[in-house]
Amino acid sequence: MTTRKLTMTALAAGFAVTLAACGAGTASHVVKGATPPSKAAASTTAVSPTATGGPGSPTTTPSNGLTQHTLDQVAAELGSLDTSLNAANSDLNNPQGDS
């Protein structure tokens, strides 16, 4: 009787230890695995709007090659052109003499 009790107690203890061990391992794995996916998700979220974007998301400065600076450069040359053309027109419309 005593032997049977001891055997049952030992089995129960072993089962309890096994369960505890399994529970602890599982819990540990979940905790460790939860962090990286959250980081990855955050990274994807940060890249998405600028790299690929999507409907409704802000555009990535679509006029990259047409900056205000570029337009200003063209405008400056056009201004210079206007001045030169005015001079040429004056030469032909009102020549400073017939020579």
Added chain:
Amino acid sequence: MRRTITSRWAAGALAAGVVTGLVVTLPGVAFAAPSGTRTAGGGRTTAITTTTGVATAAALTTTSVVTSTTTGSGSGSGQPSRPTCTAAVFGQAQQRVEADLSARVTQLNSLLSAVDAATQLTAGDRQTLQDDISTTELPGIEALQPQVQQATTCAQLFKAAHAMVFNFRVFVVMTPQTHMTIVADTETFVEGQIVNLEPAIAQAIQNAQAHGKDVSGAQAAFTDLKNQVSAAQAATAGQAAQVLAQTPAGFPGNWPVFLSARTNLVNAHNDLHAAFTDAKQIRSDLQ
């Protein structure tokens, strides 16, 4: 205005004959007042002025012709003033030619400055203009200055004045030639600027479209931009070379060349401004 200019050239052509005739056949004839200018006592002229600002033998003789043709009395129907050079007015005439030479030196230096300041001139065109101005025209005009200063006869004055006008054509060839070449090369440069933007604009429109933006306005403006630049390129092509090929000896026959070039350059100018407006609209639409 066109009529006036045409009349002036007609007058100039007449004047050329008059001056040549005076130089060749009437060496004793020199300067005097243009038609309508009264002389004071002793035959001394009171003023020597011209409507064109050209104080030369040619201009002096053309004044009355210009007046008559521009007022509709018929081309060539006016009588040249037939200025006469006498001992009494020789000093005045001499000063007038000296002033005209000085004005040309000033003009040529101004043209040289314009060439130096024109950053978009091609190297070849810049060299051609600099050579024409500083190695031909300017030394030529400056060489006449001592001749006039040292002249003692009306014939000598006429000879120098004739050379000043007919050999160099500072105002009616060299001047428009310089300014129009600068215009043509600047337009070519701007055409290149805008053409270089086209791939970036196309990409920007594509990106905006991928982001769900309505790019129909930008696309239409881009199409127009390309058309405008193409038209400008067609209008500008060869103009600088054509203008630079003109010589003083070719005047007045080469004047239509300048007028034609001016038309093309003005068209290109308008095309480029339209293209620039398109570019601004594209940028605005995509923002």
